[in-house]
Amino acid sequence: xxxxxxxxxxDRKQIGEKLAGLAESVVEAARKRQDPTVRIPLxxxxxxxxxxxxxxxxxxxxxxxxxxxxxxxxKSFMQTLLVASGxxxxxxxxxxxxxxxxxxRLKHTIAGTNEKTFNDxxxxxPILEDLEVAINALREELHVFADSRGSIAGNLTVVSKxxxxxxxxxxxxxxxxxxxxxxxVFEFRKCDARFVLHVEKGTVWQRFNEDKxxxxxxxxxxxxxxxxxxxxxxxLHRMHNELKxxxxxxxxxxxxxxxxxxxxxxxxxxxxxxxQRMAVPDAVFIGVxxxxxxxxxxxxxxxxxxxxxxxxxxxxxxNYPWFEGKKEWKKEIELxxxxxxxxxxxxxxxxxxxxxxxxxxxxxxxxxxxxxx
Amino acid sequence: xxxxxxxxxxDRKQIGEKLAGLAESVVEAARKRQDPTVRIPLxxxxxxxxxxxxxxxxxxxxxxxxxxxxxxxxKSFMQTLLVASGxxxxxxxxxxxxxxxxxxRLKHTIAGTNEKTFNDxxxxxPILEDLEVAINALREELHVFADSRGSIAGNLTVVSKxxxxxxxxxxxxxxxxxxxxxxxVFEFRKCDARFVLHVEKGTVWQRFNEDKxxxxxxxxxxxxxxxxxxxxxxxLHRMHNELKxxxxxxxxxxxxxxxxxxxxxxxxxxxxxxxQRMAVPDAVFIGVxxxxxxxxxxxxxxxxxxxxxxxxxxxxxxNYPWFEGKKEWKKEIELxxxxxxxxxxxxxxxxxxxxxxxxxxxxxxxxxxxxxx
Numbered sequence: 231x232x233x234x235x236x237x238x239x240x241d242r243k244q245i246g247e248k249l250a251g252l253a254e255s256v257v258e259a260a261r262k263r264q265d266p267t268v269r270i271p272l273x274x275x276x277x278x279x280x281x282x283x284x285x286x287x288x289x290x291x292x293x294x295x296x297x298x299x300x301x302x303x304x305k306s307f308m309q310t311l312l313v314a315s316g317x318x319x320x321x322x323x324x325x326x327x328x329x330x331x332x333x334x335r336l337k338h339t340i341a342g343t344n345e346k347t348f349n350d351x352x353x354x355x356p357i358l359e360d361l362e363v364a365i366n367a368l369r370e371e372l373h374v375f376a377d378s379r380g381s382i383a384g385n386l387t388v389v390s391k392x393x394x395x396x397x398x399x400x401x402x403x404x405x406x407x408x409x410x411x412x413x414x415v416f417e418f419r420k421c422d423a424r425f426v427l428h429v430e431k432g433t434v435w436q437r438f439n440e441d442k443x444x445x446x447x448x449x450x451x452x453x454x455x456x457x458x459x460x461x462x463x464x465x466l467h468r469m470h471n472e473l474k475x476x477x478x479x480x481x482x483x484x485x486x487x488x489x490x491x492x493x494x495x496x497x498x499x500x501x502x503x504x505x506q507r508m509a510v511p512d513a514v515f516i517g518v519x520x521x522x523x524x525x526x527x528x529x530x531x532x533x534x535x536x537x538x539x540x541x542x543x544x545x546x547x548x549n550y551p552w553f554e555g556k557k558e559w560k561k562e563i564e565l566x567x568x569x570x571x572x573x574x575x576x577x578x579x580x581x582x583x584x585x586x587x588x589x590x591x592x593x594x595x596x597x598x599x600x601x602x603x
Numbered sequence: 604x605x606x607x608x609x610x611x612x613x614d615r616k617q618i619g620e621k622l623a624g625l626a627e628s629v630v631e632a633a634r635k636r637q638d639p640t641v642r643i644p645l646x647x648x649x650x651x652x653x654x655x656x657x658x659x660x661x662x663x664x665x666x667x668x669x670x671x672x673x674x675x676x677x678k679s680f681m682q683t684l685l686v687a688s689g690x691x692x693x694x695x696x697x698x699x700x701x702x703x704x705x706x707x708r709l710k711h712t713i714a715g716t717n718e719k720t721f722n723d724x725x726x727x728x729p730i731l732e733d734l735e736v737a738i739n740a741l742r743e744e745l746h747v748f749a750d751s752r753g754s755i756a757g758n759l760t761v762v763s764k765x766x767x768x769x770x771x772x773x774x775x776x777x778x779x780x781x782x783x784x785x786x787x788v789f790e791f792r793k794c795d796a797r798f799v800l801h802v803e804k805g806t807v808w809q810r811f812n813e814d815k816x817x818x819x820x821x822x823x824x825x826x827x828x829x830x831x832x833x834x835x836x837x838x839l840h841r842m843h844n845e846l847k848x849x850x851x852x853x854x855x856x857x858x859x860x861x862x863x864x865x866x867x868x869x870x871x872x873x874x875x876x877x878x879q880r881m882a883v884p885d886a887v888f889i890g891v892x893x894x895x896x897x898x899x900x901x902x903x904x905x906x907x908x909x910x911x912x913x914x915x916x917x918x919x920x921x922n923y924p925w926f927e928g929k930k931e932w933k934k935e936i937e938l939x940x941x942x943x944x945x946x947x948x949x950x951x952x953x954x955x956x957x958x959x960x961x962x963x964x965x966x967x968x969x970x971x972x973x974x975x976x
Contacts, residue, residue: 319956320956323956325813325814325956325957326809326813327810327952327956328806328809328810328949330806330947330949331806331810331949331952331956334904334905334949334950334951334952334953335952335953335956337904337953338902338904338953339902339903339904346904375806375809377804377805377806377828378776378805378809381779388774389774390773390774390775390776391774391775391813392774393772393773393774394772395772395773395774399766399767399768400763400766400768400778401761401762401763401764401765401766401768401778401781401789402763402764402781402782402783402788402789403751403763403778403779403780403781404778404779405773405774405776405777405778405779406754406776406777406778406779407776408774408775408776408809409775409809410775415775416774416775431750432750432751433701433703433704433748433750436699436701436748436751436781436782437700437701437704440698440699440764441698529711529712530712531707531710531711531712531719532707574703576701576703576704576707577707578707579700579704579707579708580707580708580710580711583692583693583696583698583700583704583708584698
């Protein structure tokens with residue numbers, strides 16, 4: 231067992247102990263004839279803030295007590311313990327489950343009543359998030375997975391569930407990025423890569439993979455099928471921090487692309503508590519930029535008119551707190567609005583099938599001044 | 604080079620020649636001062652029919668001539684040749700492109716006019732389909748790919764783009780199924796598997812992969828992320844026909860699950876011309892079946908009430924022509940309607956985390972009488 235895997239296994243034991251501790255505190259309170267209580271940090275907008283020093287969106291300190299002897303809280307209190315107990319079983323049995331599988335697994339009629347533990351998944355999902363923040367563990371550490379999206383290929387070997395996988399020899403499809411990429415089930419081995427290139431969509435990834443971009447430029451190539459799911463973000467975070475690889479993002483020149491970048495870089499407001507283990511504040515946006523239209527002599531064929539929704543969304547993003555003081559980004563978004571059009575990465579194919587892999591990105595990688603932080 | 608790869612390369616040459624032939628016939632007509640014409644089979648509902656002997660949805664014989672000297676057809680005639688020429692370049696350069704990349708690649712302003720070759724992708728997509736039927740080639744043979752979804756793992760080795768990939772050692776994520784799995788870029792090698800199990804969703808696939816189902820039952824495990832994309836369907840077709848493996852489908856007990864099954868088995872009406880190289884008429888539906896509720900002693904927790912939309916969709920499917928004379932399927936769908944509820948594969952977790960992999964599917968595989976054809 232490698233040092234890292236050993237540490238990871240200790241981590242897993244810790245998570246199990248935290249869950250057991252939660253249960254013990256309840257038992258203890260009952261013994262003392264006190265009101266059993268679980269203290270849960272508030273996952274509200276008002277309790278999320280941008281930490282300027284760490285450059286990530288973080289959760290504040292506000293907490294709420296969830297009490298058993300409170301008519302309005304008794305059900306959610308019980309649900310919290312039920313989800314905790316379900317996760318403990320998963321960890322003990324070394325199995326994982328989707329959030330939908332967790333819901334089905336824990337759903338039942340409470341004996342002697344017509345009351346269901348959960349009426350539908352919209353009740354169990356937020357309880358799981360409560361549990362994550364209550365014991366400060368990622369969902370993946372609780373052995374719960376989301377649907378996976380995204381692929382990876384490049385100069386890296388990994389060990390996933392005991393299988394050694396050479397990401398240099400993955401053919402046309404790449405390895406499907408698993409939902410859970412915690413160190414105990416997804417270890418890094420030999421890595422020669424100098425950086426990670428993350429692209430927005432699978433079709434763009436295929437262009438780069440086919441043109442052997444990662445081989446020529448000695449990197450790792452990932453995509454997240456649009457907004458990257460948790461597994462992809464966690465993997466980007468781990469590659470950046472553990473393998474010390476810079477992360478370059480190639481995204482569409484539109485509000486959706488800006489938003490994807492902001493989530494990769496700073497985290498999201500909804501899931502502020504995860505930022506510290508998912509966000510990559512050092513990520514760099516290398517394109518597509520509004521100025522590329524002139525710089526690369528693109529034609530009208532690349533233009534997609536922006537609509538009211540784009541304008542509204544762009545203005546919202548301009549007001550994000552992480553964005554304060556970033557003059558270059560402000561200029562960038564304002565130029566897009568002034569142009570009145572947006573551009574996709576794929577529109578670069580108007581200049582040639584492999585223009586994006588052979589000219590555009592190599593030039594962007596060299597020209598650090600053109601990067602957006 | 605293996606025999607198969609050699610044959611595949613000849614196929615590719617043939618496709619290139621067909622495209623060149625299309626162009627030559629136009630040149631020839633111009634030389635003879637005749638109206639250049641491309642003959643295109645009609646991709647309409649009225650020209651699709653269910654072939655009872657072959658058990659697939661096929662395109663009929665109706666064709667339409669697309670003429671250059673016809674004001675209403677001149678633009679689509681030109682677009683057809685443009686797409687053909689774009690695909691010829693892809694084949695010659697041994698590159699592939701997405702349908703969106705094709706659109707951008709071929710979009711330009713016609714010299715001396717303000718007219719664009721294509722105003723948006725909704726113009727180039729149907730032209731590509733016209734071309735597929737006109738020269739009787741799959742989109743993938745024209746080097747055009749769709750966005751990919753779906754994963755594969757199991758007792759099979761494949762060669763993708765020169766990389767030998769052991770699908771027995773793919774860790775938690777599996778291999779992402781590429782969009783293009785034609786024999787020249789995706790070859791089968793060592794296969795010990797006895798069958799293919801196709802499940803609907805990635806989360807169910809993860810349950811089976813984690814429980815090492817494919818190892819224990821000596822099979823290949825695939826999913827298509829819902830309605831399987833073309834690459835997944837083509838791969839299922841090839842594994843069934845070339846590796847002689849039975850195909851078992853595990854899908855939700857709802858109209859969407861029925862529809863996915865019908866597309867895997869008989870093809871779809873929209874893309875009737877592809878059925879012969881995508882459909883698997885011998886595919887078998889092993890579950891989830893309405894009768895499972897009683898048979899496996901499931902509780903109310905698995906029930907999801909059906910709504911008007913489900914009822915309407917189920918009745919449509921009952922009227923599909925491929926469905927005529929299939930009494931068992933008729934009973935199946937009517938029982939779902941009578942029950943008034945639908946069930947997902949994941950609901951089987953109410954019986955235990957691994958009930959679906961350890962009990963349900965093994966029992967279904969043994970009990971051939973419970974299969975739906």
